[in-house]
Amino acid sequence: MNQHRHLDDELNSLRDRVLLLGGEAEAALQKAMHSLMDRDSDLARGVLNHDDAIDRIEVEIDRQCIDIIALRQPAARDLRFVISVAKMAPVLERIADHACNIARAAIDLNNEPELKQNIELRQMAEQASAMLRAALDAFTSNDALEAREVIKRDIDINELYNRVFHNLIERMVSEPSTASRDARLIFVAKHLERIGDYVTDICELTVYMAEAAFIKHSN
Amino acid sequence: MSAQLSKSVDPSTATIERPDYSIETITSAAKITVRHLNFYYGRVQALFDISLNISERIVTAFIGPSGCGKSTFLRILNRMNDIIPATRVEGEVLIDDQNIYATGIDVVELRRRVGMVFQKSNPFPKSIFDNVAYGLRINRMTSSKRELEGCVEQALKDAALWVEVKDRLKQSALGLSGGQQQRLCIARALAIRPSIILMDEPASALDPKATSKIEELIVELKKQYTIVIVTHNMQQAARVSDVTAFFLLGKLIEVNLTEKMFTNPDQKLTEDYITGRFG
Structure with missing residues (x-):
């Protein structure tokens, strides 16, 4: 039974590390958006400086997954868990990369005159953060039902993105002096929209982990 | 997933399944059919109400903890x-x-049709040569020395042993390595042209290289034979078999496609066993 306890310990440690990575990605996103909304470039630089630490967590998860597969040969739910985690870690790391891109945009924009606050962009960020948190909760509790519910919410982010995009284009036309800053905000909105897609990927992996059902590309 | 794609999918119902590949379709044409089988050693019942289809020209693996009845069940298939x-x-048992x-x-004729390879x-x-020729001679299956030699050569080739022994056919079989001896036993079983081969932990006493040769041989042999293998090594079952049956305390708990069995078994008992939670 000792061998099985070792495997359980390793799987628990892997789960903790994924949640750590998820928490770091979520924190990076929130800080990046605060740095943009509150015009706090120091906060943005903090996000960029912390990205290497996030990358290292991803590499540790990769290594741990490979070790478990090579040394423990997991099967059934254990195998699905390890495979899901191995595929989830780079997705979480990429979310943190998008947060870094938002932080870079914030640093640029903070050096220029302030624009009128964009409420929908803030809503997008809140929605993306909430979805990421819910996706990590669904993963933690192995809850495919909740993961499927989170996937449905990606539509809301996409609709918000379309609204932000059109509003900013309209302003670029009516106020050409803000065009370069608005273009940067469109990129920020696109990063948030992509984060919604990545959260969907995480939820699809949770559904696979819980039910062994492949729902990605299922149209 | 792109923004456009996510709108066209209903995630509450969507799944992707492989079409027309299930345990039902793969076992529909059964070579062996077992119905409501009970088996007793004296007054002790060892197997309980086993019903199972075993398909032609695939590898079916029996797994389960020691004493679960898998070897007993295997030996029932040729009345050993x-x-x-x-x-x-x-x-x-049909x-x-x-x-x-x-x-x-x-029973002699049955065991000619249903060959067996043992753990040791x-x-x-x-x-x-005489080891492989033995069954051919006592069953009078060849009419000339030349035909006998041809059959022995073919059996040794089918058992992937010919290249290693063709220059020393007259030497004692006891001088072969453990892995070669096991393949010789497989050649001996193949020589009398069975349609089913039962293997009771055929690689458990072999090193990894010899085990690998036996496993490659099993995968090759299933093109011509129906193979049933008992193994304690779950990774071996995963590597060589198409269908896996899990036994526990004399009961057949689950039969499933091997890939399904090792990624998403239907029964919790199976899942607990193959993930090492008991047994």
């Missing part, structure tokens, strides 16, 4: 348990639609 006193069988426990069945290689203390 008959030689153990006070054993009793209830139920039906091979090619013929009940092998019906009265009047020629058991070559006769004879030459390599």
